[in-house]
Amino acid sequence: MNRRQFLRNTSAAAGGAVLGSAASAAEAQGQRTTSSAPKAKPNIIIYLSDQFRWDFVGVNGANSSTRTPNLDAMARRGKNxxxxxxxxxxCAPARSVLMTSRYATETGVWHNGPGLKSELPTLAGELRKAGYTSNLIGKWHLSPAAAAQGGGPGYVPPEYRGGFLDLWEGANALEHTSHPYYGSLFDxxxxxxxxxxxxxxxxxxxxxxxxxxxxxxxxxxxxVSQLEPHQQNDENRMVGPKGSAERFINAHVPPDLRAFPGDWHQQLPDYYGACESIDASVGRLRKVLQETNQADDTIFVFMSDHGCHFMTRNQEYKRSTHNSSIRIPLIIDGPGFNGAQQIPELTGIINIAPTxxxxxxxxVPSTWKGRSFLPLLNDTAAREAWPNKELVQISESMTARAIRTPEWTxxxxxxxxAKKSESPTYLEWQLYDQRNDPHELTNLAGRKEYVEKAKELRTGLQKLLEYAGEGSPEIKPATLYP
Structure with missing residues (x-):
């Protein structure tokens, strides 16, 4: 039995065990339970907040100014x-990975603009085949940006909806069809x-x-695909609810930002306000699920597509391999995910759909590259066997690749x-020690005392690139301090 089959078998067993214990766990914590058994197939909600940093969720304990009581409650009730x-x-490449469990170089959306390859199985499509309805509200960003290809920022034709063929109330690029207090969606x-x-x-x-x-x-x-706290593109700024700038004027500044120039001085107050509004929105939807007796039959996922470094690492807000760009909040609650638990193992967006x-x-389609992380919930052996490494592909700001492990980037x-989907040749550029330098202030690439570690990570990255279908590009070791 290969590793993937092993993980799938153990995850199925883990899912059944967690589902069986959900009611007793809820009763032990004083939560509402129903007398009827959960549906054979629970509802699924993915709530995606664009550009929401992982450390702006209060329960993660890294930020003294965050006000996210609803997300905190969700994390304390489910899996964080x-x-x-x-x-x-x-934005678009990350969403393509989420929906197809394939790497962005395989989805056709390796940068913002191209449409998602129509032949790829998607999460929405597979669920519809299994008897679900698939519904979208908000931002999509996986239809061609060019009108000549049948796309554009607004209306998305059915062939570009990635299997969302029931309720559709969205815009391909919501940041271009709306502003924080007015705008349009399309049915x-x-x-x-x-x-x-x-x-x-x-x-x-x-x-x-x-x-x-x-x-x-x-x-x-x-x-549910929100734009906030992403910046309003044509205004070049984040826009929180009215009054945010005044309420958060002296808010906490994350340590990874303090050491660098950028626009965090101007943008953080509104960013805080936008994050607070997202939390309130999650709370509203959770309340509706309770009121309509759907809470016990609904898996609720809160996540982001990427983080935000406020122009401290390049001339944009993301598109780098730093924690501020790549670490995201991921909280899941509901059938199969009940019971408070923090999951410290490293996992990527590519694993969400198969899970x-x-x-x-x-x-799960055999062509998907992700693996279910259900075994991490209650299987010690599976946690010990978990790969704990993820491939990160960078585009638009530059063409780059990274391997992220718990200890290293x-x-x-x-x-x-050159800005292209992939390169035949790369040069070592960054090496960060996550244990001793979690804010990534010191680049260790090229330092002689880390040559062996770099060699080990280079080999690991090359294996991931092969798995992602990129072949075996040459990676040249760094010879000078950056």
């Missing part, structure tokens, strides 16, 4: 994956859904609440400056 990372720290027929004089987060939450209060004859998959399919008993780059 404290070392989750994105496999591609930019499945292309009809414009306008809003004004209402904060964008609240408007999308209204639409999601409306969906949840409807009668559902089938289990549903709902993707959810296994959690609801739907076959090792990054290589195409120093020609």
């Amino acid at each position: 994956f404290t070392h989750a990372v994105t496999n591609q720290p930019v 499945g027929d292309g009809k414009e859904i306008k809003f004004e004089n209402q904060y964008r987060v609240d408007f999308l939450t209204d639409r999601a609440e409306r969906f949840l209060r409807q009668k559902h004859d089938k289990p549903f998959f709902l993707f 959810l399919l296994e959690a609801v008993g739907v076959p 090792y990054c290589v780059a195409d120093i020609s400056g």
Whole structure:
């Protein structure tokens, strides 16, 4: 039996064991339970908040100014994956990885702009085949950006929806069809859904609440895709609810930002406010699930596509292999994920879709590259066998690749400056010691005392690149301190 089959078998067993213990765990913690058994196939909600840093969730304990009581409660009730990372720290590529469990160089969306390859199995499509409805509210970003290819920032034709063929109230690039207090979505027929004089987060939450209060004859998959706290592109700034800048003017500054120039001085107050509004939105939807007796039958995932470094590492807000770009919040609650637990093992976005399919008993496509992390919930042997390494692909800011382990980040780059899907040759560029330098202030690449460690990580990265379908590019060791 190969490793992947072993992980799938143990994850199925783990999922059953956790489901069986959910009611007793809830009763022990004084939570509401129902007399009826959970649905054979629970509903699934993925709530994605764009560019939300992992350390802005209060329960993660890294930030004294965060106000996220609803996310904190969710984490204390379910599973908090404290070392989750994105496999591609930019909007569209990260979403393509999430939906297909393939690397961005395989999905066709290795940078913002291209459309998702239509032949790839998607999470929404596989769930629909298993009897679910698949529904989207908010930002998509996986339709072609070019109008000549049938795309654009607004309406998304059915062939570019990645299997979301039931309720559709979205925009391909929400940041270009709306502003924080006005704008538009588009329904499945292309009809414009306008809003004004209402904060964008609240408007999308209204639409999601409306969906949840409807009668559902089938289990549903709902993707709530918020733009906040992502910057409003044409204003070059984050925009929180009115009054955010005043309320958070003296807020905590994360240590990874303090040492570097950037625009965090101006942007943090509104970023805090936007994060606070996301937390309130999650709280509203959780309340609706309780009121409609769907909470015990719904897996709720809160996550982000990438983080934010506030222009401290490059001339953008992400697109780097630093923790501020790649570490994301990942909290899952509901059937199969009940019972407070922090999961410290490293896991990537690429593993979310196979995990959810296994959690609801739907076959995982053999072409998917991710692995279910269900075994991490209650299987000691599986935790010990977990790979604890993730491949990170960088595009747009540069062409780069990294391997992230619990102890190290090792990054290589195409120093020609070319921006392409992949490169035949890379040079060692960054090496960070996560145990002694978690804020990544000292780059160890090229230092003689770390040559052997760099060699070991280089070999590990090359294996991951082969697995991702990139072949065996040459990686040249660093010969000088950066």
